[in-house]
Amino acid sequence: MSLTTIFILSILLLGFLIMFQIAKASEYVAILKGEKKSQEQSYRINAFLLILFLVLGLIGVYWCNELLKGKILGDAASDHGEKIDKMMHLTLYITGTVFVMTQVLLFWFAFRYQHSEKRKVYYLPHNNTLELVWTVVPAIFLTVLVGFGLFYWFKITGDAPKDALVVEVTGKQFNWIYRYPGKDKEFGRKYYKNISDKDDNSLGLIWADVPDLNLKADKAAQDDIVTDKLMLVKNKPVKLIIGSRDVIHDVGLPHFRMKMDAVPGTPTTMWFTPLYTTKEMKEKTGNPDFVYEISCDQMCGKGHYSMKGQIEVVTQDEFDLWLLSQKPKYQTAVLDKAKSEKPAADSAKTAAAGTATPVIAMKK
Amino acid sequence: MSNEAILHEADVHTSHSNGHHDEHVHHHKETFLTKYVFSQDHKMIAKQFLITGIIWAFLGGMMSVLFRLQLGYPETTFPWLEDILGHWAKGGKIQPEFYYALVTMHGTVLVFFVLTAGLSGTFANFLIPLQIGARDMASPMLNMLSYWFFWLASIIMLSSLFVQTGPASGGWTSYPPLSALGGASEGSKAGVDLWIISMALFVVSSLLGGLNYISTILNMRTKGMSMTRVPLTIWALFFTAVLGVLSFPVLLSGFILLLFDRHAGTSFYLSDIYLASGEALPNEGGSAILFQHLFWFLGHPEVYIILLPAMGMVSEILSTNSRKPIFGYMAMVGSLFAIAILAFLVWAHHMFVTGLNPFLGSVFVLLTLLIAVPSAIKVFNWLTTLWRGNIRFTPGMMFSIGFVSLFISGGLTGIWLGNSSLDIHLHDTYFVIAHFHIVMGVASFFGMFAGIYHWFPKMYGRYMNNTMAYVHFWITMIGAYLIFWPMHYEGLAGMPRRYLDYSSWESFKQFAELNRFISTVAMIVFAVQLLFVFNFFYSIFKGRKVTSQNPWGSNTLEWTTPIRPGHGNWPGEIPEVHRWAYDYGKDGREFIPQTEPVGANESAH
Numbered sequence: 001m002s003l004t005t006i007f008i009l010s011i012l013l014l015g016f017l018i019m020f021q022i023a024k025a026s027e028y029v030a031i032l033k034g035e036k037k038s039q040e041q042s043y044r045i046n047a048f049l050l051i052l053f054l055v056l057g058l059i060g061v062y063w064c065n066e067l068l069k070g071k072i073l074g075d076a077a078s079d080h081g082e083k084i085d086k087m088m089h090l091t092l093y094i095t096g097t098v099f100v101m102t103q104v105l106l107f108w109f110a111f112r113y114q115h116s117e118k119r120k121v122y123y124l125p126h127n128n129t130l131e132l133v134w135t136v137v138p139a140i141f142l143t144v145l146v147g148f149g150l151f152y153w154f155k156i157t158g159d160a161p162k163d164a165l166v167v168e169v170t171g172k173q174f175n176w177i178y179r180y181p182g183k184d185k186e187f188g189r190k191y192y193k194n195i196s197d198k199d200d201n202s203l204g205l206i207w208a209d210v211p212d213l214n215l216k217a218d219k220a221a222q223d224d225i226v227t228d229k230l231m232l233v234k235n236k237p238v239k240l241i242i243g244s245r246d247v248i249h250d251v252g253l254p255h256f257r258m259k260m261d262a263v264p265g266t267p268t269t270m271w272f273t274p275l276y277t278t279k280e281m282k283e284k285t286g287n288p289d290f291v292y293e294i295s296c297d298q299m300c301g302k303g304h305y306s307m308k309g310q311i312e313v314v315t316q317d318e319f320d321l322w323l324l325s326q327k328p329k330y331q332t333a334v335l336d337k338a339k340s341e342k343p344a345a346d347s348a349k350t351a352a353a354g355t356a357t358p359v360i361a362m363k364k
Numbered sequence: 365m366s367n368e369a370i371l372h373e374a375d376v377h378t379s380h381s382n383g384h385h386d387e388h389v390h391h392h393k394e395t396f397l398t399k400y401v402f403s404q405d406h407k408m409i410a411k412q413f414l415i416t417g418i419i420w421a422f423l424g425g426m427m428s429v430l431f432r433l434q435l436g437y438p439e440t441t442f443p444w445l446e447d448i449l450g451h452w453a454k455g456g457k458i459q460p461e462f463y464y465a466l467v468t469m470h471g472t473v474l475v476f477f478v479l480t481a482g483l484s485g486t487f488a489n490f491l492i493p494l495q496i497g498a499r500d501m502a503s504p505m506l507n508m509l510s511y512w513f514f515w516l517a518s519i520i521m522l523s524s525l526f527v528q529t530g531p532a533s534g535g536w537t538s539y540p541p542l543s544a545l546g547g548a549s550e551g552s553k554a555g556v557d558l559w560i561i562s563m564a565l566f567v568v569s570s571l572l573g574g575l576n577y578i579s580t581i582l583n584m585r586t587k588g589m590s591m592t593r594v595p596l597t598i599w600a601l602f603f604t605a606v607l608g609v610l611s612f613p614v615l616l617s618g619f620i621l622l623l624f625d626r627h628a629g630t631s632f633y634l635s636d637i638y639l640a641s642g643e644a645l646p647n648e649g650g651s652a653i654l655f656q657h658l659f660w661f662l663g664h665p666e667v668y669i670i671l672l673p674a675m676g677m678v679s680e681i682l683s684t685n686s687r688k689p690i691f692g693y694m695a696m697v698g699s700l701f702a703i704a705i706l707a708f709l710v711w712a713h714h715m716f717v718t719g720l721n722p723f724l725g726s727v728f729v730l731l732t733l734l735i736a737v738p739s740a741i742k743v744f745n746w747l748t749t750l751w752r753g754n755i756r757f758t759p760g761m762m763f764s765i766g767f768v769s770l771f772i773s774g775g776l777t778g779i780w781l782g783n784s785s786l787d788i789h790l791h792d793t794y795f796v797i798a799h800f801h802i803v804m805g806v807a808s809f810f811g812m813f814a815g816i817y818h819w820f821p822k823m824y825g826r827y828m829n830n831t832m833a834y835v836h837f838w839i840t841m842i843g844a845y846l847i848f849w850p851m852h853y854e855g856l857a858g859m860p861r862r863y864l865d866y867s868s869w870e871s872f873k874q875f876a877e878l879n880r881f882i883s884t885v886a887m888i889v890f891a892v893q894l895l896f897v898f899n900f901f902y903s904i905f906k907g908r909k910v911t912s913q914n915p916w917g918s919n920t921l922e923w924t925t926p927i928r929p930g931h932g933n934w935p936g937e938i939p940e941v942h943r944w945a946y947d948y949g950k951d952g953r954e955f956i957p958q959t960e961p962v963g964a965n966e967s968a969h
């Protein structure tokens with residue numbers, strides 16, 4: 001054990017001993033002074049502390065807000081995020097008012113009606129009018145909140161626009177895989193038992209027939225693009241089709257204020273429209289290192305805390321250029337590799353894959 | 365026999381039986397084993413629950429100190445950690461597996477072992493017979509078994525800390541597939557099996573206890589003690605027990621299916637899984653979300669199982685120490701009832717972003733925000749109880765006032781989270797951590813502390829030291845807000861929970877300093893809890909002796925028993941009850957015990 005540890009422990013111990021001595025002494029003093037008198041004194045002290053706590057507490061709440069409000073990521077970067085922020089503000093005003101009101105009443109009453117020999121309590125077992133009021137008034141405010149909340153909720157969870165960019169996001173321990181449908185605008189079929197990390201088929205796309213698994217090759221899978229970065233377009237709605245390869249993960253997008261679980265075996269979806277490019281955000285936040293991050297928001301194992309994804313939001317032109325530069329996974333994982341290894345076998349394989357019956361894409 | 369006579373006899377009894385108070389009612393020989401270990405006296409069982417709960421609270425709190433150390437100082441190494449923890453803290457750094465094991469055990473232990481068993485187990489056992497006027501529980505035997513099942517569960521949970529692959533580490537919610545697959549996490553090997561076995565025994569314990577509490581309250585009230593006259597503690601403990609009896613079995617069924625998936629090759633929760641080791645599992649067609657439904661069908665009532673006893677005790681203590689009746693007794697009972705019903709109808713608000721059907725989600729929004737109404741009623745009624753009272757700030761009262769403050773703070777953020785569109789952003793962030801720690805964790809602890817300080821004289825015939833109690837209160841109260849209030853801001857930034865290091869995250873690393881601050885306060889608050897523990901045990905043996913039968917001037921029946929009641933509680937006949945428990949400050953009298961008949965010209969209420 002290091003010296004500092006011993007030091008800290010002895011200070012703690014000393015603190016305890018002092019505390020204990022004071023506590024014992026005050027008990028004896030109480031007996032000398034008369035129990036009642038010392039009790040009344042401690043009531044007075046505590047009543048004062050309660051009101052002090054209220055005042056300092058409210059100042060503290062304000063101060064805490066001043067200190068931290070600059071750290072909560074600024075304006076939302078998606079249209080849905082703006083709705084959520086608006087809703088959040090409405091909720092803040094209502095609950096904030098209730099918070100201040102009830103806390104003030106609580107501590108004020110405690111202070112105001114502290115023990116006194118002279119005080120006569122007011123025998124008030126119930127009052128129907130009052131009780132009705134504070135049943136109905138909260139109910140009204142809650143109805144307003146539910147109304148606005150659900151209005152936005154249905155907008156946010158409603159169907160994505162037809163022209164949305166569709167990207168598939170798959171979570172695995174402990175990173176994210178993204179898939180774009182390629183030229184045919186259609187996701188090819190995949191099957192989890194066909195996944196093979198060593199053959200660079202991390203999604204189990206069915207590029208060729210797999211007799212063992214009774215799978216027929218799907219041509220639509222052959223032009224699918226698999227990336228390790230999520231490229232999105234400014235002002236263009238994007239719909240994510242979310243899945244998982246192993247345990248439950250969650251696509252958390254703090255800047256866009258969006259979130260959706262990635263559940264193995266049950267695809268989920270979410271859509272939104274990014275409002276600022278990454279470059280614009282760098283300027284807006286004054287942070288040259290700014291990056292849209294995907295945080296995994298569902299406990300998924302020992303690497304959960306580091307399961308990060310990267311999103312880059314660009315303009316349509318930049319996006320088109322980028323997309324052109326991407327090769328389909330089939331190309332890089334099978335064709336290119338085969339070419340470099342055994343050119344002859346390769347052409348046979350392409351032919352085989354080409355003639356295989358396309359199977360309807362498994363999606364959504 | 366008239367009440368006066370009974371009271372009188374009780375007085376006589378206390379004065380002459382100082383020292384050997386146990387043998388009065390039951391004249392059987394008591395050995396150390398039957399009195400302290402396999403006791404069937406509800407008061408002793410309550411103490412067993414309490415002390416076991418304190419031990420668990422110490423362990424659970426210690427775990428949080430360890431992981432707060434990591435969160436506050438993610439870049440620092442602590443060589444002494446390796447000395448204590450071995451490979452869990454290789455090189456003086458808490459390893460990720462261990463961090464998650466700590467978090468999981470912390471949650472499980474505090475939610476179930478401390479705030480369920482420790483809280484309900486203690487106060488339901490202690491207060492139900494004493495406050496309704498019964499000699500013991502309906503079945504003292506089952507009651508004893510309830511403790512011993514809890515003890516077994518405790519031992520098994522504790523032993524899971526020592527298995528090679530570590531204890532369960534998928535969070536206290538243990539969602540599959542993570543918790544189902546040893547290949548996905550070390551903690552999901554032997555750890556989860558032990559966790560499930562322990563939890564199953566815990567469910568048995570809580571069912572035995574709960575059924576006992578319900579039947580005792582319904583059947584064993586003394587003469588005159590109608591249900592509308594029982595103190596609010598009893599109502600709260602009653603609804604708590606009902607919640608437990610109806611929801612724990614569902615949890616158990618969820619666990620059994622999980623066990624099948626783990627060992628019997630079934631696919632209730634598993635589908636389409638390819639493990640990082642390169643293995644594709646055969647399971648297809650299961651639903652991982654099914655477990656979450658089963659879990660939260662208990663999980664949400666569970667939060668009220670934790671909270672209601674605290675609410676009940678706080679109501680009682682606030683009224684007693686304001687020297688004024690609880691305001692709106694029937695509304696208080698009604699809101700408890702509403703909460704108990706609604707508690708079963710809101711579970712999916714924990715699942716808004718699982719891919720749940722949005723329409724279904726909207727129904728749960730409605731029901732969830734509905735539960736805020738009875739909660740609001742309770743708060744306003746507590747406030748009105750204080751209004752124009754004559755308030756004595758005993759330690760129990762301080763913690764009760766603290767409870768109300770915390771319940772307001774945490775309840776209001778529930779309104780944020782219950783609104784699904786906000787929950788999209790806030791789910792699984794530090795906002796949720798702040799919400800439930802304030803409203804459930806700390807608030808219920810405050811209720812528990814209030815109860816302990818208030819009923820300690822009845823439990824041990826001595827007082828706890830007031831100075832230590834006030835220091836304990838103030839540092840805990842200030843500390844709780846300092847720890848949890850700023851966490852709301854971390855959550856607003858979307859900072860996820862269950863991360864052990866944020867330093868590589870561009871979006872969250874701005875909170876490094878705040879995290880260090882929070883960790884520091886957490887350690888101070890933990891140290892102060894040790895002061896409480898010391899005060900508790902010291903006072904059992906050395907505390908100031910209680911000299912009057914009814915030290916708080918309380919109306920309820922427990923204060924009509926001898927100062928140190930024996931097995932059977934009342935030496936003579938059980939007193940008869942003539943009024944409700946809250947006649948404080950009526951007709952110019954400071955208090956009128958429940959045992960006093962209504963006078964001829966007493967004003968009605």
Ligand code: HEM
Nearest residue numbers: 667668671713714736775778779781782791792800803804
């Ligand atoms: C005004 C009433 C309340 C409302 C509307 C409410 C709403 C919610 C919601 C929607 C969540 C889920 C948040 C999320 O995971 O994204 C939540 C979490 C939680 N609430 Fe509340 N709540 C209320 C009161 C309470 C009370 C009284 C307790 C405890 C006694 C409590 C304990 C919890 C706990 C433990 C969690 C977190 C569970 C977890 O994910 O580990 N809540 N609450």
Ligand SMILES: [Cu+2]
Nearest residue numbers: 296298300304
């Ligand atoms: Cu994760």
Ligand SMILES: [Cu+2]
Nearest residue numbers: 664711713714
């Ligand atoms: Cu809930």
